[in-house]
Amino acid sequence: MEIDRRAFIASLGGAAAVAAMDHEAKAEALEHYMEDQLDEQVAANQGGQPEKFPTVAEIEAQIETRPYRRGTGGVFTGQRGQNVKKLEPMPDKATLQDFFRLRFAPANHVLQSATRAMKTGMSEEIILACLLHDCVLSLIKPDHGWWGAQLFEPYIPEKSAFAIRYHQTLRFFPDEQAGYEYPDQYYRIFGHDYTPPQYIQDTYKMLKNHKWYMEPRLVTVNDLYAFDPNAKVSIEPFTDIIGRHFKQPKEGLGYDNSPSAHMWRTLARPDNPL
């Protein structure tokens, strides 16, 4: 994205106002400005004007304009460069629903995705995978399919974990037969000239011949249609599915010595310095 330096300085109240800002405030202001520009581009696009998608190089050039890395989990960063808020502590013996309420919230995207899977008659394993597929973004973003599967694997059916792990890979590969298009948002966030790295290409090759190919594919299909800012969703309709398929540990998530217990503890206490 190209920044109009004069317009940016004017938006902050002029050169004197900028001079009074420290480096961090300037970086935050720039990030905020760029997000607004992006929103305007998207809005213009929806009005029928062609949107110019960034290149990989342009996206890379934004790295040093931020005080954090793009892959940082949601609980570790403030919204739009603002300071983070104090989090409500997790209750003793925390459940999945507690994490939805206190750490994954608003979770609108995953709730929309699971709602669509339910309404279109998909299996309970797929509905559960849709419900959980992006929750780990609160913890970490790169390779979120693998991290997400690892987080939930001790507690959910094997097919659901498989679907969560590999939906990340299949997001890069359209499948018109299954109803999955390559989304414009990927041109926006990865760059229009982006090529997935070799390990993603190799994983895709493996998946194409896998008997469970459709499990992650169905997650991607529902993923595509779950970015509706006006959709009204809640976790209530999934209570029974969670009850049937999510093995809630009696000690609470984070304290059951499972292979991913430490990940739940990190989500519970993201302000711990060590």
Add this chain to the structure above:
Amino acid sequence: MLQKLLAGVAVSGWLAVALAAQTASAPKTVNGLQVSVAKIERMEKAFLRDCPPGTNTVNAVQRPGDELAVVTVNFKVMPDFKPTMMKRPTATATDDKVYNTSVQFVDVGSVPEYSCQFIYRVPAGTKLKTFTVESATFDIASLDK
């Protein structure tokens, strides 16, 4: 004078036929839904929204060599409608190749009347001839100009 009159009648007739060919297809009833195809457009970008449509913000984008053929279809829920799962509609090109859409029917009885846009990614220059939703097939060749 007579020649001019006849020519005028001929032109009017031709125009009427041409216009009729480009207006919506005759409605058919499918699973308690009255369905008619309104138009076909080629778009560079098209919203990926279910049917009936919400306000999903993700788009499909044209790629080099492809076109997005967008078929707009009108639906009216009839008194005998009973909720049921419906398969994604398909479009068949003049070369008989069948194309799938990613647009899915979700809660089709939730709104009394609505229009949906079904997106088909086709090779550039492809002309569509039929649109099939469940058991009903519509001849859409005249709409795909």
